[in-house]
Amino acid sequence: MTWSWEVFIETIPLIFKGLWITLGLTIACYLFAMIAGFFWVFMSRIPIKPVNWLFRWIAEFIRSTPPLVQLFFIYYAWPVVPVIGVTLNPFVAAILGLGIHFSTYTSEVYRSGIESVDKGQWEASTALNLSTAQKWRYIILPQAIPPTIPMLGNYLIIMFKEVPLASTIGVVAMLHLANDYGAQYYKYVEPLTVVALFFLLLSYPSALLISRLEKKYNRRFDKKTATL
Amino acid sequence: MEEPIVQYKDIHKSFGDVEVLKGIDLDILPGEKVALIGPSGSGKTTIIRLLMTLEQPTSGIIEVNGRNLWQMTDKKGEYIEADDKHLRSIRGDIGMVFQHFNLFPHMTILENCMLAPTIVSKKDKNEVRKTALEMLDKVGLSDKVELYPNQLSGGQKQRVAMARALMMRPKVMLFDEVTSALDPELVGEVLEVIRDLAKAGDMAMILVTHEMDFALDIADRVLFLNEGVIEEQGDPREILVTPKSARLKDFLVRFTTNR
Amino acid sequence: MSSIPDISLILLKGLKVTLIVLVLSMMLSTIIALVAGLSRVSNNRLLTGFTKFYVEIFRGTSLIVQLFWFSYALPGLFNIHLGSDIWVAVLAISLNYGAYMSEIVRGAILSVPPGQTEASIALNLSRFQRMRHIIIPQAIRMMLPEYGNYLIQILKATSLVSLIGLTDFLYYGNIYRSTHLTEAPTVYILILIFYFLLALPLIGFTRKMEKVAKKGVVHG
Ligand SMILES: Nc1ncnc2c1ncn2[C@@H]1O[C@H](COP(=O)(O)OP(=O)(O)O)[C@@H](O)[C@H]1O
Ligand SMILES: [Mg+2]
Numbered sequence: 001m002t003w004s005w006e007v008f009i010e011t012i013p014l015i016f017k018g019l020w021i022t023l024g025l026t027i028a029c030y031l032f033a034m035i036a037g038f039f040w041v042f043m044s045r046i047p048i049k050p051v052n053w054l055f056r057w058i059a060e061f062i063r064s065t066p067p068l069v070q071l072f073f074i075y076y077a078w079p080v081v082p083v084i085g086v087t088l089n090p091f092v093a094a095i096l097g098l099g100i101h102f103s104t105y106t107s108e109v110y111r112s113g114i115e116s117v118d119k120g121q122w123e124a125s126t127a128l129n130l131s132t133a134q135k136w137r138y139i140i141l142p143q144a145i146p147p148t149i150p151m152l153g154n155y156l157i158i159m160f161k162e163v164p165l166a167s168t169i170g171v172v173a174m175l176h177l178a179n180d181y182g183a184q185y186y187k188y189v190e191p192l193t194v195v196a197l198f199f200l201l202l203s204y205p206s207a208l209l210i211s212r213l214e215k216k217y218n219r220r221f222d223k224k225t226a227t228l
Numbered sequence: 229m230e231e232p233i234v235q236y237k238d239i240h241k242s243f244g245d246v247e248v249l250k251g252i253d254l255d256i257l258p259g260e261k262v263a264l265i266g267p268s269g270s271g272k273t274t275i276i277r278l279l280m281t282l283e284q285p286t287s288g289i290i291e292v293n294g295r296n297l298w299q300m301t302d303k304k305g306e307y308i309e310a311d312d313k314h315l316r317s318i319r320g321d322i323g324m325v326f327q328h329f330n331l332f333p334h335m336t337i338l339e340n341c342m343l344a345p346t347i348v349s350k351k352d353k354n355e356v357r358k359t360a361l362e363m364l365d366k367v368g369l370s371d372k373v374e375l376y377p378n379q380l381s382g383g384q385k386q387r388v389a390m391a392r393a394l395m396m397r398p399k400v401m402l403f404d405e406v407t408s409a410l411d412p413e414l415v416g417e418v419l420e421v422i423r424d425l426a427k428a429g430d431m432a433m434i435l436v437t438h439e440m441d442f443a444l445d446i447a448d449r450v451l452f453l454n455e456g457v458i459e460e461q462g463d464p465r466e467i468l469v470t471p472k473s474a475r476l477k478d479f480l481v482r483f484t485t486n487r
Numbered sequence: 488m489s490s491i492p493d494i495s496l497i498l499l500k501g502l503k504v505t506l507i508v509l510v511l512s513m514m515l516s517t518i519i520a521l522v523a524g525l526s527r528v529s530n531n532r533l534l535t536g537f538t539k540f541y542v543e544i545f546r547g548t549s550l551i552v553q554l555f556w557f558s559y560a561l562p563g564l565f566n567i568h569l570g571s572d573i574w575v576a577v578l579a580i581s582l583n584y585g586a587y588m589s590e591i592v593r594g595a596i597l598s599v600p601p602g603q604t605e606a607s608i609a610l611n612l613s614r615f616q617r618m619r620h621i622i623i624p625q626a627i628r629m630m631l632p633e634y635g636n637y638l639i640q641i642l643k644a645t646s647l648v649s650l651i652g653l654t655d656f657l658y659y660g661n662i663y664r665s666t667h668l669t670e671a672p673t674v675y676i677l678i679l680i681f682y683f684l685l686a687l688p689l690i691g692f693t694r695k696m697e698k699v700a701k702k703g704v705v706h707g
Contacts, residue, residue, distance in 0.1 A: 003564060064639050064686035065679045066646035069657060073679070076664060077671035123282050124330035128344035128396065129319045132312065138343060142334050161549040168650065175552060188559035192552060200547040207547070 007190040011181055015194045018174035025094060025173060026160045032099030033159070034152070037106030041114070044107075063104040068165050071097040075169040094166035102159055109151045113144035150214035157203050157210065164195075174198060231294070233258045233321075233432055234279060234400055239288035241274055248274050250456040252288070258399065259430045263443035263464070266453035267479055272436040273327075275453070276402040279434070280324045281315050292318050292400075320348075323398030327405045329385045331377040331392070337364065338373040341392045349396070356395075363391040367421050383414030387421055394425075401425075403435040415439070422446070438483065444468050452476045494673055497663055498681065501656040507573060508645045508655070509685070512580040513638055519585025524592025538589070545586035551647055554579040558651040576648040584641050591633045595626035632700050635693030639686055646682070656681055 043055035062070070074097045079087040088096070117140050125135045167176035174195045182188035232255035241249040248271045256262055264272050277283045278290060281297065290297040299307045300314045332340050341360040345351045364373055367387040377385055386406055393401060403422065407415040419442050426433060426446040437443055443450055443464060450467040452460040452475075460467060460476050471477045526538040545553070557579045561567045569575055599622050607617040649658035660674045667674075 060690065061679070061683055064643070064690060065682040066643040066657075068643075068646045069660075069675055069678050069682065072657070072661070073672070073675035077675045080669050081672050118330070120326060120328055120330035121332065123280075124326065124332070126282060126319075127280055127322075127324040127326075127393070129316055129348045130344065131316065131348075134347055138347065139332055143332075164549050164551045167551075175549075175555070179555070182559070189556065189564050192556045192559065196548040196552050196556060199549050199552065200544065204543055204547045 004187070004190060007185075007187045008194065011178070011191040011194050014181060015174050015177055015191060015198060018172065018177040019198055021171070021173040022160070022163055025091070025166060025171065026156070026163050028095045029098040029102065029163065030156050030159045032095055033102035033106050033155070036099060036103030037110055040104060040107035041110045044111070059104045059107065062101060067098060067101040067162060068168065070101055071165060071169055073097075090166065090170040093169055094163070094171050098159065098162060098165070102155060102162075105155060106152065109148045109155070110144070112151075113148040114140060116147060117143045147217050150210055150217055153206075153210040153213060157206050160203060160206075161199060230257050232256055233293060235289075235291040236275075236278075237289040237291070239275075239278065239290065240286045241271070241278065241283065242286045247286075248456055249278075249285075252456075252458060254451070254458065256400065256432050256434065259432055261426050261433045261446055261448045262435070263447035263450045264434060264436045264453060265438070265440070265443065265450060265479075266459075270453045271456045272453055273404055276324070276404055276434055276436060279400070280322055280402060281319055292321055320396065321399040322402065323393035323396055323400070324402040325386070325389050325393055325404070325406050327409055329377070329382075329389045329409075331385055331388055333377050336374050336376055337369065337380070337388050340377070340388060341395050344392070345395050360391070360395060363394055364388070366424075367391045368417070381414060382410045383417045386410065386418045390418075390421055390425075398431065400432040400434070403433065403437070405436050405438065408438065440468055440480070440483070452479070454479070491673060491677070494663065494670065495677055498656050498659050498674070498677055501654055501659045502681070504573070504648070504653050504655040504658075505645050505685075508576050508580070508648055508653070509642055511573075511577040512584070512641050512645065515577060515581035516584040516588060516637075516641060517634075519581055520588030520592050523585060523589035524596065527589060527593040528596050541582075542586040542589055545583050546590075550579065550583045550644055551650070553583055554647055554651060572648075572651055572653055576645075576651065576653060580641060580644050580647075584637055584644070587640075588634065588637050591630045591637070592626070595630035596622060598629060599625045628700055631696035632693055635689060635696050638689045639693070642682065642686055642689060 040055065040059050044052045044059075046052050046055075071093065075088065075090065075093040078093075079085050121139055121143065122135065125139045130138065163173065164175040167173060167179065170176070172180075178188070178191035178195045181191045234254075234256040236252045236254040239249055239252040240247065252275060254275075264275065266272055274283060278285055279292075279297075284298060289299075295318055296310075297315070297318055298310050300310045302308045332343070335343065338357070338360055341363060342353070342356050345356045345359070346353055361370065361373065364370055367390060369384060369387055369391070372380060372384065372388075377388070380388065389406075406422070407418050410418065419439065422433075422435070423442075423446055425431065435443070435447070447464045449461060450464045451458050452467060452471075452473075454475055460471065460473050467476070468480065471480055523538045523542060526534045527542075529535060554576065558572065558575045561569065561575060569578070603621055603625065604617060607621045612620065645655065646657050649655050649661065652658075656678050660678045664671045664674050
């Protein structure tokens with residue numbers, strides 16, 4: 001087997017079609033993970049020891065086991081679970097699977113943001129008689145979220161690179177298209193190289209952008225904590 | 229006799245195994261200015277944090293306007309632990325200025341002052357703005373209202389913190405060593421504002437302070453706290469000029485020589 | 488319907504492959520990370536440039552894509568035969584995570600305060616001695632917690648090897664599931680539990696290192 005530029009050129013438009021699906025899926029999974037991340041934070045703040053112990057370990061379990069197996073669980077096993085089981089299409093299964101997996105990461109990001117807010121901010125808002133909801137809305141979250149933006153941005157890039165896992169349960173995006181092409185013509189390397197290039201083309205500039213953001217927010221944050 | 233606005237009744241407070249307050253009894257009359265002095269670690273901060281509900285007593289009762297702070301009665305008339313609603317209904321009468329300002333860094337000076345009146349008291353925004361501007365003018369910061377806290381000096385920050393607390397029109401105001409985080413040359417401007425407040429008003433104040441001259445000037449009563457008990461209290465002149473207990477004498481001597 | 492122990496036994500046939508891939512990848516990626524991380528902070532512009540290129544290529548693409556690419560390109564394109572697909576998997580995982588981990592090596596070395604370098608110069612240590620005795624010991628302590636986190640990532644990544652035909656947990660699980668559809672929940676839950684059991688020591692290591700890193704590091 002030799003490298004063929006013809007095949008390479010020919011597969012570019014084919015893979016490009018899959019790019020949009022990959023991107024769409026990335027964004028859907030990411031939004032799910034961002035929102036679901038709050039769930040873990042909320043659970044870990046319930047002031048009942050066994051409850052937040054339980055949820056901490058559930059999150060740890062999800063975080064430290066392979067997302068691929070979790071995808072298979074949701075796609076192949078969930079439908080046959082008695083009573084609560086439902087059959088999901090590959091798209092929804094991927095959003096749930098990857099979304100839940102990464103929510104255990106976003107929750108850690110939120111937690112670090114919340115913990116970085118000075119204790120005095122809570123006390124001052126108590127002294128001003130704010131309700132719990134008002135403290136979160138006006139004082140804590142506006143300070144906790146901005147410094148986490150670069151970290152959350154990093155997770156968007158990581159998510160982008162994890163999304164090809166969805167091809168294993170039949171989501172037809174870039175990787176799946178490449179493998180299909182390979183199976184048909186027994187030419188794998190060229191389409192796979194095209195896939196890799198698309199990933200590189202998108203994630204490298206994004207990473208540069210994030211590290212810019214990181215510097216900006218770190219500076220702002222330093223200034224804030226230095227002066228309270 | 230006038231009813232006290234704040235009453236501490238046999239208050240004990242422990243952190244873990246360490247008993248920090250060992251039976252505090254204290255009545256504060258409306259409009260009374262009380263200075264709280266004592267060595268570091270004696271429990272001064274804890275006393276005022278208890279009233280601000282930032283700490284809960286281990287035992288004893290605190291009353292504000294005759295209402296029990298940490299307990300309330302349920303429908304059957306039985307005592308149960310206070311819920312957030314109960315705490316908030318009492319907390320409205322109390323304000324606090326912190327040693328480290330605790331301004332909200334993501335809001336301008338004006339927004340810092342306007343926040344609580346608009347969202348807690350639900351007052352009209354334009355009215356609140358007007359009052360806030362007047363208040364900031366009173367503390368000498370009318371030209372800084374659009375700046376953020378980290379653009380101010382320590383003394384200016386502390387004056388904003390005072391304006392912010394005053395916006396809620398508390399009946400009792402708590403000051404926890406509000407000048408001790410400031411550079412020496414900035415202390416005066418902050419004390420000046422407190423002095424004006426004290427002279428002007430019917431607001432009760434509890435001031436934790438190491439500024440003895442200042443205490444002498446504005447306080448109606450001075451309390452000397454030592455190792456979690458009120459060791460001596462009375463007229464400022466009596467306490468600060470002619471102390472009785474050896475410990476207080478010792479404290480005052482050490483204090484004046486250390487400076 | 489088979490019992491949980493029966494299914495476990497079937498799945499555990501894959502333990503060997505999972506463990507081999509895991510251990511080899513952990514070792515190889517660590518070596519790659521150290522070499523690449525040190526190259527990134529070296530004075531040799533060519534070396535730094537080349538390493539940066541390697542790191543960006545592997546971080547910029549996706550591990551699963553790399554895995555497929557290696558498994559087709561190595562034998563087909565370069566006529567390299569590693570003898571077993573295990574080596575293909577180890578190589579892909581290690582090159583990928585080696586690239587990520589080299590960044591923590593680099594970051595840790597750069598974060599040792601300049602005062603430490605200056606003090607070592609003042610004591611007349613050579614550049615090598617400086618690295619060996621002063622900078623690296625401090626840097627290692629700082630990077631260990633993140634290193635632990637990456638080991639967990641590597642463990643999770645080993646689940647991909649069934650996609651190129653290696654016979655790990657997931658491989659046996661998928662085969663069993665395809666003939667016993669209703670037992671899929673048991674199968675995948677068991678696989679997840681096995682992975683979690685393997686992850687526990689790594690989680691423990693990471694937490695311990697977080698504590699170690701807080702001590703004994705110069706600040707400022
Ligand atoms: N949250 C806390 N946890 C444990 N110990 C505390 C806490 N707050 C205060 N203390 C201890 O209580 C004692 C009194 O503290 P504090 O009221 O701050 O004293 P002061 O303000 O007079 O210096 C000190 O020994 C302090 O270490
Ligand atoms: Mg104090």
